[in-house]
Amino acid sequence: MCVAGGKTPEVNARTYGQIMREHMLRGEEYAVRRTMHERTKDGTLEAVEPVKPAAPARKRGRWDQTAEDTPTPQHQQGGPPAKKKNWEAATPNVERWEDTPGRGKGGDTPGATPGQSTRMWEATPGHVTPGRETPGHTTPSARRNRWDETPKTDRGETPGHNSGWAETPRTDRGAADLIQETPTPGASKRRSRWDETPAAQTPGATPSGAMTPTTPHTPSMTPGMLTPGGTTPGGTPGGITPGGTTPIGPKAIGMATPSPGQLLNMTPEQIHALRWEREIDERNRPMTDEELNALFPPGYDILAPPQGYVPIRTPARKLSATPTPMIGTPQGFFMQKEGMTPRHGDESQPKGNLPLLKPEDAQYFDKLLQDVDEDSLPPEEQKERRIMKLLLKIKNGTPPMRKAALRQITDKAREFGAGALFNQILPLLMSPTLEDQERHLLVKVIDRVLYKLDDLVRPYVHKILVVIEPLLIDEDYYARVEGREIISNLAKAAGLATMISTMRPDIDNIDEYVRNTTARAFAVVASALGIPSLLPFLKAVCKSKKSWQARHTGIKIVQQIAILMGCAILPHLRSLVEIIEHGLIDEQQKVRTITALALAALAEAATPYGIESFDSVLKPLWRGIRQHRGKGLAAFLKAIGYLIPLMDGEYADYYTREVMLILIREFQSPDEEMKKIVLKVVKQCCATDGVESGYIKEEILPNFFKHFWNHRMAMDRRNYRQLVDTTVEIANKVGASEIVNRIVDDLKDESEQYRKMVMETIEKIMANLGAADIDSRLEEQLIDGILYAFQEQTTEDVVMLNGFGTIVNALGSRVKAYLPQICGTILWRLNNKSAKVRQQAADLISRIAIVMKTCQEEKLMGHLGVVLYEYLGEEYPEVLGSILGALKGIVNVIGMHKMNPPIKDLLPRLTPILKNRHEKVQENCIDLVGRIADRGPEYVSPREWMRICFELLELLKAHKKAIRRATVNTFGYIAKAIGPHDVLATLLNNLKVQERQNRVCTTVAIAIVAETCSPFTVLPGLMNEYRVPELNVQNGVLKSLSFLFEYIGEMGKDYIYAVTPLLEDALMDRDLIHRQTACAAIKHMAIGVYGFGCEDALIHLLNFVWPNIFETSPHLVQAFMDSVEGLRVALGPQKILQYVLQGLFHPARKVRDVYWKIYNNLYIGSQDALVAGYPIINNGGNNVYTRDELHYIL
Secondary structure: OOOOOOOOOOOOOOOOOHHHHHHHHHHHHHHHHHHHHHHHHHHHOOOOOOOOOOOOOOOOOOOOOOOOOOOOOOOOOOOOOOOHHHHOOOOOOOOOOOOOOOOOOOOOOOOOOOOOOOOOOOOOOOOOOOOOOHHHHOOOOOOHHHOOOOOHHOOOOOOOOOOOOOOOHHHHOOOHHOOOOOOOOOOOOOOOOOOOOOHHOOOOOOOHHOOOOOOOOOOOOOOOOOOOOOOOOOOOOOOOOOOOOOOOHHHOOOOOOOOOOOOOOOOOOHHHHHHHHHHHHHHHHOOOOHHHHHOOEEEEEEEOOOOOOOOOOHHHHOOOOOOOOOOOOOOOOOOOOOOOOOOHHHHOOOOOOOOOOOHHHHHHHHHHHOOOHHOOHHHHHHHHHHHHHHHHHHHOOOOHHHHHHHHHHHHHHHHHHHHHHHHHHHHHHHHOOOHHHHHHHHHHHHHHHHHHHHHHHHHHHHHHHHHHHHHOOOOOOHHHHHHHHHHHHHHHOOOOOHHHHHHHHHHHOOHHHHHHHHHHHHHHHHHHHHHHHHHHHHHHOOOOOHHHHHHHHHHHHHHHHHHHHHHHHHHHHHHHHHHHHHHHHHOOHHHHHHHHHHHHHHHHHHHOHHHHHHHHHHHHHHHHHHHOOHHHHHHHHHHHHHHHHHHHHHHHHHHHHHHHHHHHHHOOOOOHHHHHHHHHHHHHHHHHHOOOOOOOOOHHHHHHHHHOOOOOHHHHHHHHHHHHHHHHHHHOOOOHHHHHHHHHHHOOOOHHHHHHHHHHHHHHHHHHHOOOOOOOOHHHHHHHHHHHHOOOOOOOOOHHHHHHHHHHHHHHHHHHHHHHHHHHHHHHHHOOOHHHHHHHHHHHHHHHHHHHHHHOOOHHHHHHHHHHHHHHHHOOHHHHHHHHHHHHHHHHOOOOOOOOOOOOHHHHHHHHHOOOOOOHHHHHHHHHHHHHHHHHHHOOOHHHHHHHHHHHHHHOOOOOOHHHHHHHHHHHHHHHHHHHHHHHHHHHHOOOOHHHHHHHHHHHHHHHHHHHHHHHHOOOHHHOOOOOOHHHHHHHHHHHHHHHHHHHHHHHHHHHHHHHHHHHHHHHOHHHHHHHHHHHHHHHHHHHHHOOOOHHHHHHHHHHHHHHHHOOOHHHHHHHHHHHHHHHHHOOHHHHHHHHHHOOOOHHHHHHHHHHHHHHHHHHHHHOOOHOOOOOOOOOOOOOOOHHHHHHHH
16 A cells, blocks of 8 residues: 555665564564573473484475374384474474473373374364364374364365465464465465464464455455455465555564454453453462561471372463463553552563553563663664653553653654654554554554644655554444544645555555555545545546546545535535446446445435435436346445435425336345345335325335235344334324234234334334324234233343333323233233343333323222332342332322322331442432422421431432432432421531542532522531531532522522622632632622622622632633633623733733633623723824714713
């Protein structure tokens, strides 16, 4: 993906590829050193005798057999041993992909016999695969031969790859083989054993050959297969880039894609298990002799172990048999705490004030492990180390450390230079072990650096795109957003010409994956720099005669622009349609298909405008639906489906009748994609104004129900959703009874999934249209059907519950005759042993309680209330929450005085339930208690209410906002019921707690009590509490005053003079928070008393607020500006202007800035009222300043 024939400029004689190769080599060196270090600790490190060169023999072919390779009878095994390769003799008993380093070969590993070779051609070693009872392990033979294996077991032949019988297909390779150069198309197919992915590197992972076969040619492929410019099975020379100029990415890092975390070979569960295992190993490691000596007093002897004792070492029990940090060992993201000490030994951690280095980071930050005198290093290396340190702090540091490093790297971006920065950031961003949070942080770094570097980034545009483009098709929504953000900023920094010249070669790349990501990147560039700037380029590309791929990509860019920008394409709609319209008659089928899809996207984005722009394509589209079949037809139908809703009624009716002939024919298509599109188009046609219901009933419905309403459609989730939506849209046109009549009997179908689909459809139809046109016969069938479907559920689903509730509510009083039967079902299910069934039954009561009230079935509700009351001892919190919800529903409709059981019995049972920590239980319980406190407080003694007050304090700590809000409101109800004094005493006492959230909720509760019971009952106690010399309490009082004046509004005029001395004191306090909260209180007070003649007190307070004008704390600055805004409303803008004029023209810039900020706010809020406040200036020689008319008026 670079400019054709162009090379990335050299940066100080070290290319990007060289730097990344160095990273890889350092990673490997680090792993080997670590292994040697651990073996030194174990005492198993031995010197290796140098291998004497054997006599030169003829070159050994791949298929040659030696005595070592072939199992021979015992009497023939006398020949000399076969020569070992030099890489086999590197360390005694340890080959790179073999047993755990530090353990003798096979000695301690169950299933590996001491004499047995553990070569990669064999079955997976026992210590790697947990379920290892394979035929290869049952017969202990002295040697194993590569022919003993069935070739397909671990290399599953992937369809669509023309690979050799024992060759791993190209796109399915693991990390190890990508270190090799990508073979050219004419290269030999011979492969060395190093091409294999080592099994020990990814413990527990699926062998790469056995993955689901995918082909790198389809746009829908997982974006983890290849880099943009990735190789096809034929092999694009150069690996990543078509020009082969930038050896970056997989070859350098040892993974298969630049997109972060795409080919992570471990599931999250395995990563968790690995992390746990490491932590447990660290905690349970044997104590050293030094530690034991320090622990025990003198006089203890070390006993010798019994004779023949062998310690148990079973790597098979461990998740990962490799203690060294291999490339790609996932660790998971962690938030580092201050003062956290490294757990992996000091030698593997950087010196200085740096965060913990995770093992997989070693290959990127290994230079920081070398203890060198930085002043003696050349400037380039110093710069490299500084960037490394900053990136490590950003990636693994604590939030304050990260913030400082981010600011530093941004400020010094131009000093560091683009090359030095991107050579380190991009490999990190391509790391396969990168987590979402870490990726987000690195994206933030790139964003800020791009902003600073501006046009200096141009030489690196290609490298950044190689890394970022795969994010555009990532499965994770946030990764896509971040990818778009970076490309957008890159386009603004580098300019349109650079972006086009960089991405131009990829527009006609043979690999569809590259073309897809390029099209998306161009769409982002268009959204950043404006569609008009890209139109000439798009016109040229879409009319390219050189290759159909270029035309295809150009049209795809238009489609992606429409998807990305939505209605913002409207001003350029005609131009975009004209650019791509010729594609409908292109000789290439793929180009015709993408053109139709692009037109569909444009029409969808333009809805409901712009039909006139599509005039030129209507005829080709209509001709196309008669000529095409299969995918081409599906695309053309999709385009027409989006165009018909844009048309006027009469045209829409005509075109619908025309296209319906094709649609009805395609109703019987077996292709799932075609079904989905046909359903969508039918829905769009039926929703259009001009289409008549009679036509739909006669022409569409019979075939529609015949071909679509079957079990198969219910099994596929996407078709199920589309079918329900289309049927509901048809019902909106032809009426509810027409559709419900056809499907009501299917509520008793034997397939549960099909019954769910029917129930959901009926529920949506009834919710939209009601039950007015449903006759008594259909009503009986409906109730019968929903009761059957509800009772016959095998898995309790919310679809059935919602359907039942909606249908009963829609029928209203017509359900009266069926209520005993429905309640009987509910009572029976409330007694079911399955918790889910009980929960669903309780939920249903809360749904139908209103209908029971409408039908005047109080007796029945009373009976249900008693039953629910008896079930309050439920052990499952989910069920208990639903039972409380049902009780709340009954209490709401039946009223307090008719409630059965009586409220005086019910409330004491609820008090202990308030202690339950489950959110659903808390929310429903507090709602029910609040409802009783609001409507029936007299049924409960004041002592009981006080007991509940103390329980409620705990609920102020709840995580869920709804629970805290309900709790605060309940305080108000209880205060109203038993008087504010006791409740206030409880709340004021709660201001002393440390937890901020608790205190904030308490202040809100105090304000609500004041609003409910009048402020004069609360203010004396509240102001008295301010005398407590404790910051938290005083801040809590001020916060309460702020909320209090916000809630009581104009009632504040009676209390403003009482609290002024307290606010004076707060505004003179040294503590920032005091002044901030006091400013907030003054804002609410000023707005509340506007127009009530309290200006004298407000001017007095303004004199205390104004000195905070030069504060730098963001929160205090905001509070100050808010209070000045409030005072502007109450005192008028002229009064504030008099204060502002003093500093507008001050010689110090910092003073002027603040004053102009206030003046601008004044001007925005009261522009007209300021005129009278401007000072009178005498006329000059050339200028007249007097405003004579204004003087007349004044």
